[in-house]
Amino acid sequence: MKTIVVKCGGSVLSELSEAFFDSMKELQEQGYAIVFVHGGGPEINSMLEALQVKSEFKNGLRVTSKQVLKTAELALAGSLNRQLVRMLEKHGIRAIGLNSSDNGLLEADFIDQEQLGYVGDVTAVNSPFIQLLCQEQLLPVMTPLAAGPNGTVLNINADHAACAVANALKAEHFLMVTDVDGVLKDGELVPTLTETETKALIDKGIISGGMIPKVQSALKAFSDHVQSVHIVSGKKAFYEHGEWLGTKFIKEKVTI
């Protein structure tokens, strides 16, 4: 099955354009099965603020206490997953919401329980179950939560969760949808990036903040099992007449 894994950032979930859904439908018509993994950082932040619970990030990962985890589950599984499924269905795309910690759809281990609390790295993906839904012409919409050891639930950075799913499914394409056109340098879109160029942009501070886990996940997927990886905007079309827009990750250029 030709599969595309789409990571939809919390930054853009409420701003997804008609053109974005048109691109999605165009790909489905070409016979691609599509799997969504969504984020929700901004929504988790506002819920935590409303509850007057402080949260901090270490190396781009949210330090997750039991209370932060409960709030993250509420925002991700209770609110955003429902909204995204409804948006897809409104656009004529049959979708099914999945809380990825259920039935070990995603399994994870603690990264560093002392420093980060309930935060994990994905160790296993239940690919057959995801593929079963795709065979039924359903688009799975997955939260970035996972089943951890001894019945725990772990909070996973959504870029990392989507990367694990793209690798497990050996997806043909991995798309990271965000609120900017792709990787930008001096305000201009960088159309292609190799691993060396990406690392140089991180070192120079041109790629920073939320873009770091995205490019790291892009490089990891690209070097593992995925054939094509793009960072694109959800505010516009990302696929037109067979062309992908945004930043494309490419193999190192060979100079003789």
Ligand SMILES: Nc1ncnc2c1ncn2[C@@H]1O[C@H](COP(=O)(O)OP(=O)(O)O)[C@@H](O)[C@H]1O
């Ligand atoms: N070089 C860069 N190019 C584009 N965006 C960048 C860059 N460096 C940092 N960013 C920031 O990364 C943000 C996207 O990451 P994030 O807010 O975590 O989005 P998402 O919720 O989609 O994962 C952009 O809105 C921008 O502020």
Ligand SMILES: CC(=O)N[C@@H](CCC(=O)OP(=O)(O)O)C(=O)O
């Ligand atoms: C461990 C960790 O940091 N988890 C993230 C999960 C959501 C996410 O990654 O959302 P975006 O894609 O919108 O950033 C968090 O709690 O914010």
